[in-house]
Amino acid sequence: MTILVLCALIFGVGMYTVLTRREIIAILAGVELMLGSANVLFIALASFSGADPGVAGAIGLVILVVAAAEAAVGLALVVTLSRRSKRSSIDELTEVNG
């Protein structure tokens, strides 16, 4: 039960970081928090519900890899934004609207 509260709490913190941070790198970190805590939650629930460790491990690995790929693409975006248009905070990203 504690693991549930823990993961939920961290997921919340991650979401909060994404919603309030100005810099995209910090938002990226927030995303990592969310995905990591979700992965832990999965492993906990899987072991609680008596899933075969192999299957849980495999799915855990999938989630991990996907999160990593996401982070990589995110970083690529961050790098391009700062290189090409010298912008890193989301307050400067309001040109496309209406």
Added chain:
Amino acid sequence: MSFAQIMEFLRPMLSIGWLPAAVACSAAVAGLVADMFDAEKTGVAIVAGGLAIAALVSFGAAIIPVSASTTLITTTFGLVMTGGAFAGLACIVYLTAFLSCGTGLFSLRAGSRASAAALIGAGAAAGQVLLGASDILVLFIALELLALIAYALVASGGNDRSDEAAARYFVQGSVATGLAVLGVAVLVGLSAGASGYVELGTSLASMVPGAALLGGMLLVSALAFKLGAFPFHSWVPDAYETAPAGTAAFLAASVKAAAIGGFTLLLVRLMTIPAFLPLVMAVRIIAAASIVFGNLAALKQTSVGRMLGYSAIAQVGYVLVGAGVSPISTESVAAVFLFAATYAMGAATAFVALEFFATGEPTWDGSIGGLAGIASKHPAVSGALTVALLSMTGIPLTAGFWGKFFVFYGAAQNGLLWLVITGLVGSAISFAYYGRVIRSMYIDVSATGNEVAAEQGSDVAPRVRAWPSLIGAAVVLFAGIAPLIWGLSLVYALFAFR
């Protein structure tokens, strides 16, 4: 060799569900290899060729008369449904991807075209998996794969605006991915690692209703974000406006069609559990909200891409009207698939035409006014764009009409008259913005005058390809008129759950 004999010969090969996906992926890889050798144009061409073959194969798989013995829906590895209606929708996914690559993606920067084409190839394959996914894990991976491709394709515009749109799309997308992971964690975690829809069915029934509901809603939200339905729509206008028109065609058409397929299957699975019955009310509310918001917001737009973005939100609303029927029957799913196909074809043709204009008319700033009098310069492509826009409005003699008709017919049978009227009035209002594009193309006199522009247009033509938009328009028109000649049953042929 009559048609049937050819089909008989091809039957064993066509029945392999994953063949199109394999062809598409290998074409993507081959494209990348070509790119390494700086043969960019051939790279794009290879991917386009691969997608064309994949489209043909899945078309064959969709309409070959399956002998009674073989199972209705052949499943691959027991996890991804292919064949029958799924092959039909897959064919549309591949066809629209093929049109997108067919344009040669000249509006992208040199050097990034082949990689973009490769992404589109892989994306189309992932699309087929997504639309047929009958396993939560596969659904999740395909969803994230398409998300990554989408971020990259939006950013492929190579200018500040596309970077900004991609970054914003990424932030939103990551929140959605977070929800998806949570969903997977809850559903798969609590059902002891069983992620396939079949086993999930049993465990969901026995699970605590609250948990099942939470898991289900998390996944539905993730998919709704992918569709661009109302509360999750914010990325759609920015992405379609800033992404290069060719890649936007892939995003708007094939990714959306695949997402609609995946969403409907998930709904069908979830609706079997009593706890989820109220989900239908949520889907209907999203549908109405999307229709109203999409149509209203599109009215004010001056940029064609952004207007098409908002109209995409409205079109998703119409799909959800079809999906929001309470006893989901094979007819209603077929109607949703049909609508997805007609909308995808319309959107693809429109964006491919915009690609032609973007590269053919460098001076065009992407605005509706900018297209003034273009019909006299490029009659064929303007005609194609007009057919696409009319189809998206739902005017008869185009495929869009049949899509909307069957969706609304199904919803009306379900007693949802208020939703049907909202949808219909919405699609009537939609001509206010679609029509403005047609009007500016045909009726307004271009600032530079038609004569001057006419001859200047001819020399730019060789590099820019018009045939993709013409193929798209031809398909849309044929699908619109054929049912009148050969009967309405034809309409279901491609999406029948035989």
Added chain:
Amino acid sequence: MSLFASNPWLAVAVPFVVAVVIAMLGRKAAGATQWIAVLAPLTAGLVGVAGLQGSVTPVSAPWLAQGSASIDVGVTVDGLSAIMLVVVGVVATMVVVFSVGYMAHDESKARYFSLLALFTAAMSLLVMSTSLVTLFVGWELVGACSYLLIGFWYRKPSAASAAVKAFLTTRVGDVGMLLGLALLWKSTGSLDIAAITAAAPGLAAGTATLAALLLFMGAAGKSAQFPLHIWLPDAMEGPTPVSALIHAATMVAAGVFLIARMWPLFEVSETARAVVLWIGVFTAIFAATIACVQSDIKKVLAYSTISQLGFMFAALGAGAWGAAMFHLVTHAAFKALLFLGSGSVIHGTGTQDIRQMGGLARRMPVTTVTWVVGVAALAGIPPLAGFFSKDAVLAGVFHAAPAAGVVLLGASLLTAFYAFRVTRVAFFGESRAENPAHESPLSMTGPLVALALLALVLGFLGGAILHALGLEAEGLETAVAGASVLVAVLGIGAGMVLYAAEFARADALRVRFQQLHDFVLTGWGFDALVQRVIVGPASTIAGWVYRVIDRAVIDGGVEGIGMGTRFLGKVASGLQSGETDVYASLVAVGFIVLMGIVLWAGR
């Protein structure tokens, strides 16, 4: 003669064909065509004569049939229509002959004669129809022909607007008539005159009165009874022969014919007859007073016609429809004579204003003689036709309402006065015209003489006419006759004396009652009133309704909805403000809301 008996529809077909032929030949053979035009009225007259011998077979056919219901149309010639046909035939022939001379130097003669023939066709259709529908068809076609003929010289703006005024005023009457038709169709289930007249007694009193009054509204419009009389004086803008034919003898008499034809309906409702009576009486005296002060010779005759029609309607109202028809016939003769006479005078002197005439007797002997015969008949001097018919009318009215009779006597006095006033001013005394007048050619004086003879003879045919109508002829009422002769002599005297020796006394009288004179001159100011109350504001109201209701309210509403949705669009797209955190929170909020809905809906 049997040809006409067996197929009465010739009276309509021949004139129609003649009209088409003349129109087709057009300007080229105008000379020849004008003589063909005579054929049209001749056929009508002959069919009428055949009708008088009572051997005509009615012809009818279904016109509008659908499902079980059908409306038939048909043509027949009974006593009443035979008389009318003869009148139309004779007068029209005289007018056509007269027009040859009168319109000699007009370049669009073809259009004139073709319209005349078309008019004859329409008049015959009106008169001979067995069903109210064909009657209404003839009724409106006659109105159209009068419109086209009044506006014949359409280059003159006054003629154009007079034509429109004529058509619209009669059309106002037709609104009532149409409703009358509808009421009769609903209550009797048929529009055949025979069927309606048979069912008339069975009708509820209210319906019968209402139907009668509505039909009378149409008749009042066509026969220029008060208040729908304002168009007739302006109709004088048309060529004089037209005025003679249409605005004296035939069309204006159609109203009287209609009530005579639908007599059983009127017989049933007392109130309807009373209305007809008093409107007739009032119109008679009202028009007579105005005629006394007119200076345009045709206007005098126009108001005189309105007044005489008033007499006829009074007779109808009093129940003596036979007398009314008799007066109609005689009036047709001598009024046509007077109009053609005035035509000849205008042709000779080139002006219509009697103050510029004078002493014409010496220059235009034939016109003068025939004019005097006509005027005498109008005044009701025995043995002329006017005396007998007016006496019959007065007798009938005295029987029904003595008060009305007295008023009519007054009107007769005024009639005699204005008749001889015009004669004295125009034909006797010194000539005030610059260039000397010349007598009209034979083609014009011929018809005058013929009509004069008719005016003499017709008086004695009263009995025969009444017999043709199926009524027995009463003898002469000595008292009434005496009174009317006395009144006539008095009028004539006053006229001659007042206007002797350079109108000294008349001018003095006018100066003393100048205000009253001007008031009466303008038709009791009624024309100006209508102009100010109805015609003037009509265009401003229409303009206002267009600007306010159509443009602002309805179209504004539609455009408003358009702009409203566009504004909502601006509001909706405002949501896409570009802040990334708003976008991200939308996803999370979206999920929470969704979850809430599902939980709330599922509880």
Added chain:
Amino acid sequence: MTLEILAFALAALLMLGGAAVVALTKDLMRLVVGLGAFLLGVAGMFLYYGHAFLATAQVFVYVGGVLVLVVFAVMVVHRANGGRPLVTSQHDIGAAAVAFGVSGMLVMSLRESVGGWLPESGTSGSSIAQELLGGHLVAFELLGVLLLVALVAVLLIVGPGERR
């Protein structure tokens, strides 16, 4: 028994501390360290549940790969405007409500289906390979495609750079 509880508490503490640092710190470098701590905590949690392979994968992929990438990105981004890289955040109640609303909903709905307070340690056993290549073959293949696509995507986003 207490050893396991100790290990669990340590991992939980690491995760929570790291998350708090990431959410609240002003200094970017301290944020990166916090993220590293969180990731280590996650690895510890995997170990606690007996998924040794997963823990090592987590350490290698994340702490090794992603963290380094993040540091690299920080260098690239802040090379431009120099000075200690500052990180600002607009705290507002609305965002907090939304974020913790989701987690609250999570806890509320999963409360019944998750048993007592004490975390159970999972049994070890590493048959991940059979699973990945057996029942979840499609997932494995798709994962491969996903990684390839991620690679191409990064190249596309960053752009061709100076052509050779």
Added chain:
Amino acid sequence: MTLLGLILLPLVGAAVAWIVGRSRPTAPRFVAIVTSVAVFGLAIAALVQVLQSGDHALSATTKGMLLVLDGLSLPLVLLTGLLGVVAVTASWAMTDRPGVHHALLLALEAAVMTVFLAGDLILFYVGWEAVLIPMFFLIGGWGHENRRHAALKFFLYTFVGSVLMLAGLIVVMMTVKSTVIGAPTTAIDLATQSWLFWLVAIGMLVKIPVFPLHTWLPDAHVEAPTAGSIMLAGVLLKMGGYGLMRVAIPYAPAGFAAASPVLGAFGSAGIIYGALMAFAQVDLKRLVAYSSVAHMGFVVLGIATGTALGYAAAMLAMVSHGLVSALLFLLVGSLYERTHTREIARFGGLGARTPRWGGLFVFAALASLGLPGLSGFPGELLAMIQGFGAFGWWMVFAAIGALLGAVYNLSAVRRVVHGERAPEWDALADITRSDTIAAIVLCVGIVVIGVVPGLVLRLTDPAVTLLVRALGGGS
């Protein structure tokens, strides 16, 4: 197969005209005239076949389409054929992109034919919508200053109306379980019928147009080219009336019975309102547009009575309005081509300068005010006397409307044809030969129907009696 020909022939003609037009600008009008005459011939052939066939109806089916031609649609098909020819002759001297113009005209004709021949609801709706596209391009392509707004307003206004109709049709198809047009075997329950009638009828009422829903018509007409106006007024407005009788009433008779007083009221109001507005116009073409609103008021009144004679009145009024408005638009268009203005105030005394045009205009005005002997009268008379039977004294408004009809028509004649000749038009040429021929054809039609309305009624009798019996309505 003649029925299928009626739809395909104009389409083929349109394609040929468009292709030919790209190379030789003078050729398309010949293609167009040949096609339209052929279509008219085919329509007459169909008439002969219907008369010979036993049950007074002709049907043809392909796998997808069911085409039916019976009493109700026959007069309108003939009218469409005739006006097709007239429209092409009216735009004979068209120099501005003639190929596309004639192609659009023929495509419009094909779409309208589909509506009148449609045997099933879906085809009916497909035709109903397909009409909007060519008209949109005609108004937009060849209009004047305000064409952009007028084209979009026309399309949107009628499209929203017809989309609501589609919702109604869907409900009908759903409850009746078949898409074939005709009195439903299982009657729809009364509760739904009451709102269903309005839902289905709204699209048609916008098209007619009924009084408050008419503001798109004047804008569309003022901007449409002459040929476009002829087709728009001559034929497109009839789809509304035809739709009411063919689809709305058979499926929701009880709903119609409840709605008929409202329809009658709006019909009569339309007569007065249209006439009043026409009287207030300064633009000649806008005047004729509002006259259409007045004439179609009689059609609605006729239908609202719900009796056999009432439907006959509606059919007569529609055919007559088709001919009269086509003639008026032809004349106004030819005047505009020569004077490039539609302002009534600037005209005057044209009768003298252009006698042929003046004569025709007077004839057209008399026909438009419903002079007996011309085609307008039978329809209007029947509508009024049947209306009196159904609605009683409300018919006073309709009668006053007929009076106002005379007011605006004659005042137009007075201001344009009669009176002093405006010096401006001293050198004005008279109406061209091609326009005269077209006008003469229309005039003959107007007189023939005016004198012998039985011709039309004999055709519509079987279908109308069938319709009335199905509804149990009055005679």
